[in-house]
Amino acid sequence: MPAVLFRSDNDSSDEWRAALTKRIPDLDFRVWPEVGDPSDIEFALVWKVPAGAFDGLPNLKAVCSLGQGVDHLFADPDFPKTPHILRIVDPWMGRAMAEWVLLQVLRFHRQGPEYEQFQRERRWIKLPAPETATRRVGILGLGALGTEAATTIAALGFDVAGWSRTAKGIANVTSYAGPDALDAFLARTDILCCMLPLTPETTDLINADLLAKLPKGAFVVNSGRGAQLVEDDLLAALDSGHIAGAALDVFRVEPLPGDHPFWVHPKVQVWPHVSAQTNAESGADQVAENIRRIFAGHPPFNTVDPDRKY
Ligand code: NAP
Ligand code: GLV
Numbered sequence: 001m002p003a004v005l006f007r008s009d010n011d012s013s014d015e016w017r018a019a020l021t022k023r024i025p026d027l028d029f030r031v032w033p034e035v036g037d038p039s040d041i042e043f044a045l046v047w048k049v050p051a052g053a054f055d056g057l058p059n060l061k062a063v064c065s066l067g068q069g070v071d072h073l074f075a076d077p078d079f080p081k082t083p084h085i086l087r088i089v090d091p092w093m094g095r096a097m098a099e100w101v102l103l104q105v106l107r108f109h110r111q112g113p114e115y116e117q118f119q120r121e122r123r124w125i126k127l128p129a130p131e132t133a134t135r136r137v138g139i140l141g142l143g144a145l146g147t148e149a150a151t152t153i154a155a156l157g158f159d160v161a162g163w164s165r166t167a168k169g170i171a172n173v174t175s176y177a178g179p180d181a182l183d184a185f186l187a188r189t190d191i192l193c194c195m196l197p198l199t200p201e202t203t204d205l206i207n208a209d210l211l212a213k214l215p216k217g218a219f220v221v222n223s224g225r226g227a228q229l230v231e232d233d234l235l236a237a238l239d240s241g242h243i244a245g246a247a248l249d250v251f252r253v254e255p256l257p258g259d260h261p262f263w264v265h266p267k268v269q270v271w272p273h274v275s276a277q278t279n280a281e282s283g284a285d286q287v288a289e290n291i292r293r294i295f296a297g298h299p300p301f302n303t304v305d306p307d308r309k310y
Pocket of ligand 1: 067141145165167195199201274277310
């Protein structure tokens with residue numbers, strides 16, 4: 001039987017070996033750097049491999065990201081052109097992301113940062129009660145994750161819209177599509193939540209220009225990718241008061257360097273890229289099925305378009 005090569009410094013090879021061999025008992029599962037005969041490897045299961053990591057695997061047919069995002073694969077200038085590029089699309093991760101985004105939306109909506117400050121000052125102060133139906137939440141990216149987050153937030157009665165490349169028909173979520181609709185989407189967004197994939201089009205998207213198009217006092221939540229946000233532009237917008245607060249799960253450099261101003265900024269909450277973590281047990285059914293298909297020469301699913309890069 002052909003072999004699977006696993007390489008990640010973020011995911012447990014023991015957990016993935018156990019989850020996959022439970023589903024394919026005779027699976028030949030190899031962990032980098034124990035490649036064995038490189039011509040055996042037909043399927044690679046990877047997270048953030050160094051450039052050139054796929055060199056010397058002559059029979060590689062598919063590379064599967066150990067996550068929903070695939071930007072780390074396209075970051076390799078030598079990434080092989082021929083194999084199928086696959087990703088995990090896991091409803092368990094969708095639920096986790098929806099929970100995390102909802103947590104941020106509710107914290108900002110219910111004046112969490114203000115009450116946290118009042119507590120530090122031992123002050124008993126009541127602010128006016130906020131109105132859910134008029135709080136406008138805007139979701140950048142209405143894919144597997146953004147759709148789950150948008151419907152979860154809409155179910156609580158918020159005024160929810162989403163921005164995507166193509167128009168969507170999601171109940172209780174107003175659809176804005178394409179670059180021409182972005183300004184109108186931003187103008188009606190009080191809490192901006194990003195779940196876009198990182199591509200050339202979305203790199204640096206959340207910059208000074210975009211932030212200025214949000215209403216004064218808006219909040220920014222980013223769980224897409226760090227390179228979508230120009231961090232200095234966000235800091236300037238927070239310091240000017242135009243943006244009232246930010247909750248960030250992803251950063252341009254991860255782990256976030258110890259001297260980064262986000263760590264101590266009073267209007268920023270830092271999370272260590274945990275909003276939707278890959279889960280071997282919930283993701284293994286689909287990965288095992290794709291391994292079976294690739295080994296049998298059948299077309300896989302959860303494929304990524306190499307031109308669109310997501
Ligand atoms: P997805 O299903 O591929 O959805 C991507 C969405 O973004 C789609 O709605 C797509 O529009 C839209 N989009 C892409 N490029 C666009 C552009 N240039 N303009 C407007 N809309 C654009 O991806 P997903 O599974 O939801 O995951 C999204 C991202 O979340 C991942 O790529 C990853 O970066 C991030 N993520 C983060 C974590 C974490 O823990 N922080 C965990 C998992 C994933 P169309 O639908 O019209 O194509
Ligand atoms: C995590 O960031 C993922 O892309 O799954």
